[in-house]
Amino acid sequence: MTRITIVSDAWYPQINGVVRSIENTNRELTRMGVDVAMVTPQDFSSVPCPTYPEIRLSVATYWQVASAIKASGPTAVHIATEGPLGLMARRWCLKNDMPFSTSYHTRFPEYVAARFPIPLRWLNAFVRWFHNAGNGCMVATGSLERELSKLGIKNLLRWSRGIDQTVFHPMDLDDRPFDLPRPIFMTVGRVAVEKNLPAFLDLDLPGSKVVVGDGPDRAELQRKHPNVLFTGTKTGEELARAYAQADVFVFPSKTDTFGNTILEALASGVPVAAYPVMGPIDIIEEGSGAGALNEDLREACLAALACRREDASRLARRYTWEAASQQFLVNVLKAQSERPRRRPGTRPLPAA
Template sequence: MGLKIAFITDAWHPQINGVVTTIENTCRTLQNQGADVLLITPDQFTTIPCPSYPSIKLSIFCYSKVKQLLDAFAPDHIHIATEGPLGLATRKYCLQYRLAFTTSFHTLFAEYINLRTGVPVAWGYRFLHWFHKPASQIMIATAQVELNLVSSGFDKNKFVRWSRGVDVNRFRPRDKNFISYRRPISMYVGRVAIEKNLEAFLGLHVSGTKIVVGDGPQLQKLKKQFPGVVFTGFQTGELLAKTMAAADVFVFPSRTDTFGIVMLDALACGVPVAAYPVQGPIDVLINNQTGCMREDLKAAFYGALALNSDDCRQQALDYSWQNCSAQFLNNLVPVLSITR
């Protein structure tokens, strides 16, 4: 029997995003290496759609089942990936039974809630402080995220690094002729949601064709607002890899992502990235080599268009799910149960 790891996440299918991708690939890699991983996800519970974002499923009345699953599994390590209902239930369980656990910080929760509901950002951070405070360690992806969280009052000593990976065998340079639209082709892949700041990309006056790959609550609105843009809907697997590799520039307009794993996918395809010089891109891209970061996104687009595809691919090769999973494993703490 391998090491027993309980991994709890509110972010799960049908969501397609960097958090789900990271969790899936980390857990799969750990299982392939012999770990016994218990994934506790919303599809095991009664759920309701998240207001304003129905593809996010919120688990309800979940504590008793979480307790039952954890009691039966008796994990050596417990990791809480998200601050949603399942994360809250597991946090309660760990505190009740005096078990050590780790958490991770994936999204700018306070800022997203503010964008969607108007709840003050300060209130969101008050909740985040409360949620993460009992954790033995808090896993974050980048130095910039750490700086931002420390500046908001988090304890610097609790932060440990959990980076991200990319499947460089799937995401690789391919035939540009897979897409026949007028070039240059600028592309965004990800959630079509307010926090992704897509209007900043779609409103650019640049040559060629803009393509948006993904779905989300803003899709219908943006389709009407930008009729000249090609919206493909969600894509996965080989189709997604071929589509991304056919782009000339990947545009990442978000100002709120903590990493932006899709940028690694683009780089692995040999596609340079245009982005703002903010948290996420700053930590991922080599400015003026694998990406162009400017406050003027149009200038960033044309700067990225001139970059070398081979440099992009080379940088992506430094990221792997094996390294990512090894970091995660090293960050875990024993549950150190005092009473059970």
């Protein structure tokens, strides 16, 4: 039996694209008969991340992480994040001659540089060092693959994303959703600096603006924009109903590598307005009628108002978690079959 151990610094109670991608992939892998084990911050003590307390950083020794991985008895290891757990899992795999794959979910150098005064070239070098140690680095889109290739990251593998259309789908609209005048321009996600929310909140738009989500910048943005509705975090059916009430979904981020919320909005029948950057340009196809991309975000928002909801939901139907999870499994097995070169001083994986 294939037994995959996934190591991720991002896990519940966090709600973000990394967590949702792994959660949905695990569900599909289990249906395929794959045994999946997780090593996450829930297994160890943790402390709040500086500048972003909602994210917990694991406080674990190498031997604790090594013991957790070994106990799971993996035939393959996938490292999802470049955080403390990811670093120790990388060390364990190299020490034990264990093949592993990685994935690149967030533009890590830009994410860190937005919070700490670390030169971008150092962060790029770290990303290259981290991912090139494995037998494959999974990326969601062609534009991300091209960017990472220029950085010198090798063995890039495609792992797309999906959408659960039993949850996210068009619904009957309220005449006055959230008790606000239409049109409703909505964004969903972490309320944090990397999401570039002021670019949306500062726009002069008709109707109303709604922000669904929470994060370290919420209090300050709510104070600056008293006419914007901040709903806090929503999940499941409540989130699906929120999407369906929007007239346009606004995606102001310039640092996301994909944008799972774009798919959720499209599946809900909501056209998307965004910048023509990585993520949106990979999903919103030209001529699809599912949204509008423009360097002027206001123009994109107004153009998206004219898009048809049917075209948005039609585009989303191309993305399924079953297909994305099949990609993931093929990538993991490919990485597992290519044994890494032994380094001096390392030893083979102990017998299970």
